[in-house]
Amino acid sequence: MKALRTLSVTSELPAELEGLRTLAYNLRWTWNAETRDLFEALDPRAYEESNRNPVVQLGMVPARRYSEVAADPKFRSALEDCLADLDTYMTSERWFQKEVPAAPAIAYFSMEFGITPTLPIYSGGLGILAGDHLKSASDLGVDLIGVGLLYQWGYFSQSLNREGWQQENYKQNVTEDLAVVPVTDADGDQVCVNVTFPGERIITIALWKAQVGRISLLLLDTNVEGNDEGARQITDRLYGGDHFHRIEQEIVLGIGGVRAVERFAELEGRRERDVFHLNEGHAGFLGLERIGQLMGKGLSFDAALTKTRAGSVFTTHTPVPAGIDRFDAGQLRHFLDADGNGISRLVPNLPVEAALALGVEDGGQIFNMAHMGFRLSQRSNGVAKLHGETSRRMFKDLYPGFDEAEVPITSITNGVHRRTWISRPMDALYKSVFGDIDLSARSDWSQLGTLSDKALLDVRNTLRANLVERAREDVRRSWVRRGAHPGELGWVDSVLDPNVLTIGFARRVSTYKRLTLMLSQPERLREILLNEERPVQIVVAGKAHPADYPGKEFMQRLVQFADDHGVRHRIVFLADYDIRMAQYLVSGSDVWLNNPIRPEEASGTSGMKVALNGGLTFSTSDGWWDEMATDDAGWTIETVDIEDRAERDRLEAESLYNILENRIVPLFYDRDESGVPAKWLQMVRNSLVEIAPKVTATRMVRDYVEQLYAPASQSVALFANDEGLSHEFAEYKQRLAQGWGGVSVRDVEDSVNGDVLAVSASVELGEIHADDVQVQLVVGSANEDGELEDPITVAMTQGVDGRYAAEHPLETLGSVGYTVRAVPSHRVLAHTAELGLVHVAQ
Numbered sequence: 001m002k003a004l005r006t007l008s009v010t011s012e013l014p015a016e017l018e019g020l021r022t023l024a025y026n027l028r029w030t031w032n033a034e035t036r037d038l039f040e041a042l043d044p045r046a047y048e049e050s051n052r053n054p055v056v057q058l059g060m061v062p063a064r065r066y067s068e069v070a071a072d073p074k075f076r077s078a079l080e081d082c083l084a085d086l087d088t089y090m091t092s093e094r095w096f097q098k099e100v101p102a103a104p105a106i107a108y109f110s111m112e113f114g115i116t117p118t119l120p121i122y123s124g125g126l127g128i129l130a131g132d133h134l135k136s137a138s139d140l141g142v143d144l145i146g147v148g149l150l151y152q153w154g155y156f157s158q159s160l161n162r163e164g165w166q167q168e169n170y171k172q173n174v175t176e177d178l179a180v181v182p183v184t185d186a187d188g189d190q191v192c193v194n195v196t197f198p199g200e201r202i203i204t205i206a207l208w209k210a211q212v213g214r215i216s217l218l219l220l221d222t223n224v225e226g227n228d229e230g231a232r233q234i235t236d237r238l239y240g241g242d243h244f245h246r247i248e249q250e251i252v253l254g255i256g257g258v259r260a261v262e263r264f265a266e267l268e269g270r271r272e273r274d275v276f277h278l279n280e281g282h283a284g285f286l287g288l289e290r291i292g293q294l295m296g297k298g299l300s301f302d303a304a305l306t307k308t309r310a311g312s313v314f315t316t317h318t319p320v321p322a323g324i325d326r327f328d329a330g331q332l333r334h335f336l337d338a339d340g341n342g343i344s345r346l347v348p349n350l351p352v353e354a355a356l357a358l359g360v361e362d363g364g365q366i367f368n369m370a371h372m373g374f375r376l377s378q379r380s381n382g383v384a385k386l387h388g389e390t391s392r393r394m395f396k397d398l399y400p401g402f403d404e405a406e407v408p409i410t411s412i413t414n415g416v417h418r419r420t421w422i423s424r425p426m427d428a429l430y431k432s433v434f435g436d437i438d439l440s441a442r443s444d445w446s447q448l449g450t451l452s453d454k455a456l457l458d459v460r461n462t463l464r465a466n467l468v469e470r471a472r473e474d475v476r477r478s479w480v481r482r483g484a485h486p487g488e489l490g491w492v493d494s495v496l497d498p499n500v501l502t503i504g505f506a507r508r509v510s511t512y513k514r515l516t517l518m519l520s521q522p523e524r525l526r527e528i529l530l531n532e533e534r535p536v537q538i539v540v541a542g543k544a545h546p547a548d549y550p551g552k553e554f555m556q557r558l559v560q561f562a563d564d565h566g567v568r569h570r571i572v573f574l575a576d577y578d579i580r581m582a583q584y585l586v587s588g589s590d591v592w593l594n595n596p597i598r599p600e601e602a603s604g605t606s607g608m609k610v611a612l613n614g615g616l617t618f619s620t621s622d623g624w625w626d627e628m629a630t631d632d633a634g635w636t637i638e639t640v641d642i643e644d645r646a647e648r649d650r651l652e653a654e655s656l657y658n659i660l661e662n663r664i665v666p667l668f669y670d671r672d673e674s675g676v677p678a679k680w681l682q683m684v685r686n687s688l689v690e691i692a693p694k695v696t697a698t699r700m701v702r703d704y705v706e707q708l709y710a711p712a713s714q715s716v717a718l719f720a721n722d723e724g725l726s727h728e729f730a731e732y733k734q735r736l737a738q739g740w741g742g743v744s745v746r747d748v749e750d751s752v753n754g755d756v757l758a759v760s761a762s763v764e765l766g767e768i769h770a771d772d773v774q775v776q777l778v779v780g781s782a783n784e785d786g787e788l789e790d791p792i793t794v795a796m797t798q799g800v801d802g803r804y805a806a807e808h809p810l811e812t813l814g815s816v817g818y819t820v821r822a823v824p825s826h827r828v829l830a831h832t833a834e835l836g837l838v839h840v841a842q
């Protein structure tokens with residue numbers, strides 16, 4: 001029967017339950033299980049139907065149910081407990097307040113933030129990392145404000161067609177359903193900032209705020225009344241559209257973002273930000289805005305750049321050149337130089353060509369956002385040790401004359417937010433040894449080594465069983481979408497087995513991650529899966545970028561293999577990988593397989609989530625695993641570093657199969673008479689003790705604070721305490737630029753007295769003052785080509801004869817080499833190679 005009319009019924013939250021709204025709008029519930037329990041208890045059906053989105057749920061709970069819980073003392077006291085706990089969390093002194101003197105104030109810019117599926121403004125790893133950064137900054141009490149974009153469309157959800165080809169479905173974000181509120185001024189009006197595009201087109205940007213524990217995340221939105229249709233579409237979707245569109249988005253994020261964060265800090269009475277963190281090159285335009293603002297106060301471009309650099313931190317996330325934003329320089333000039341007179345309208349006071357010079361390459365045609373990131377930021381890093389090395393190699397041309405090792409790009413290894421990624425049964429085990437304490441500032445987890453075999457085994461079995469159950473639901477759902485009739489899906493009830501060794505593999509499907517490496521010998525894989533005594537099961541998930549045709553083909557190959565009736569109970573592909581699915585996969589998998597081509601995985605984080613839950617890593621020596629790999633706590637697939645890709649894949653797959661057949665499977669099934677795999681569980685304990693504490697995002701954020709944010713803040717303070725410093729340094733740079741050609745190192749002499757090397761040299765400085773340079777002895781063992789390996793630098797001092805001299809003890813035998821060089825020296829410099837100037841003795 002058709003309804004005569006339809007009405008939309010929403011219910012009002014009674015005043016005495018107003019606290020529920022407070023809880024719903026602070027995303028701390030995403031990592032606080034008690035608060036989630038409360039929402040579930042409020043109304044389990046509404047909780048599920050809202051897709052576990054408390055903001056939506058509150059409008060779905062019937063008035064009758066509200067009256068019931070309002071009169072229920074147990075519910076009321078649970079509500080009070082959650083509120084009191086949140087209040088303590090928000091106001092107590094934490095690591096940052098206790099341990100960090102002269103605390104920096106940070107603004108953290110990112111194109112995506114993955115905090116919860118109920119706030120769909122992320123696509124994958126980068127976003128989830130940014131979300132975990134905010135959550136951990138919150139746990140540690142760091143003074144940080146996040147800045148991102150509020151997209152009108154979420155990233156796609158994935159389904160498959162009958163042939164196993166990826167289908168993409170997009171869903172519109174409805175602001176009322178998201179845990180975001182408008183940022184308002186004293187009159188209660190939503191605060192907006194704007195940017196001016198060519199043709200006097202003023203783009204209004206509305207400010208929203210998501211509360212992530214103690215951290216405010218500002219979200220920028222151009223879909224506002226008054227903007228023309230094109231402008232409203234700027235924040236339409238993440239990574240959608242062409243380069244032109246991307247530039248528009250990045251301008252809104254970077255330039256609009258700086259304006260937004262200033263307005264916000266002012267409204268909230270917060271400190272002005274001194275450190276700006278560019279999470280990937282997308283945020284680079286923020287530096288141009290800061291330079292423009294300083295020039296507005298009378299600084300020269302060079303002085304403004306110097307000051308901006310002091311407070312900027314840049315993190316690069318990809319070792320694959322194709323992953324870096326490179327734009328047509330002409331398109332950028334279009335935005336920056338609307339009037340064609342060389343001074344920007346978009347960023348008032350900014351000289352356009354000087355700004356473009358920060359990023360142009362290839363004879364000026366291409367603008368590279370990563371290059372600009374490095375040039376705008378005095379401190380920069382890759383996201384794992386190996387990735388730091390790779391980045392120093394990739395970008396060494398920006399620092400000519402220096403060895404790779406001196407390229408000023410450090411590394412801070414990624415981490416994951418423990419409370420988001422740990423399963424409840426595993427968390428209970430942590431509590432059983434540590435008590436209910438905050439682990440965010442603790443790096444010694446050796447007490448986890450005292451967990452008994454039985455306790456660990458019980459939890460691991462529970463988690464695997466939970467994975468099996470959830471995976472069956474997902475397989476069923478996927479087949480219904482693929483057009484199967486529920487009646488023909490009886491077989492799904494016996495897919496996977498809660499007692500079988502379970503291998504997880506879930507990540508974005510891109511070529512270098514090699515989803516199909518495990519299929520390189522299909523028959524061998526079948527035998528491994530179907531072994532009668534010691535079977536293996538594999539759970540696979542992942543989305544391919546909509547434009548990645550080869551990626552989709554890999555996926556289809558895997559899906560078609562898994563569709564085969566002979567193996568479909570032992571290998572499944574789960575459609576629509578997302579945070580919620582990741583949570584049960586990373587906790588239920590015994591082994592996490594990761595086989596990217598070294599060194600193309602910058603870090604990877606999913607394996608870290610597994611380690612926290614007592615799963616073991618099975619990986620190529622890439623990303624985070626390269627620096628943590630140990631045979632006590634995981635398995636490392638051999639790297640065969642040869643040119644021929646097909647042959648390399650074949651050989652590395654061979655290593656994968658061998659390790660699986662000969663080491664992993666036998667160890668898992670090596671049980672005593674009561675079914676305990678004691679050696680396996682010892683590896684689990686090793687992993688929990690040695691690896692887990694190093695892969696937390698609180699460790700990562702502490703590293704950022706100590707190694708990058710605090711030093712950046714101190715650099716900024718240098719300028720605050722010395723009005724003329726930026727000007728002085730700009731002059732210094734100019735002096736070097738003019739006079740550097742006249743510097744030379746000559747007449748180098750050495751002698752060895754006992755085991756001490758003494759070196760002296762005369763240095764011609766030309767126009768440059770002796771205080772402007774440091775003369776260094778660089779000494780180390782020399783290889784066959786005469787290259788110095790891991791050399792040490794020793795400052796040389798000028799004697800009365802005008803010659804520079806230094807001594808160095810010779811501690812190692814064999815071939816030792818040295819050279820003498822002159823490099824810039826100034827208290828503003830954080831790194832020797834920063835200016836790319838050096839004179840080495842010829």
Ligand SMILES: *Cc1c(COP(=O)(O)O)cnc(C)c1O
Binds near residue numbers: 123124128
């Ligand atoms: C952790 C996570 C990622 C990133 O995993 P990688 O190992 O870095 O590829 C991507 N997507 C989701 C949903 C995740 O939870």
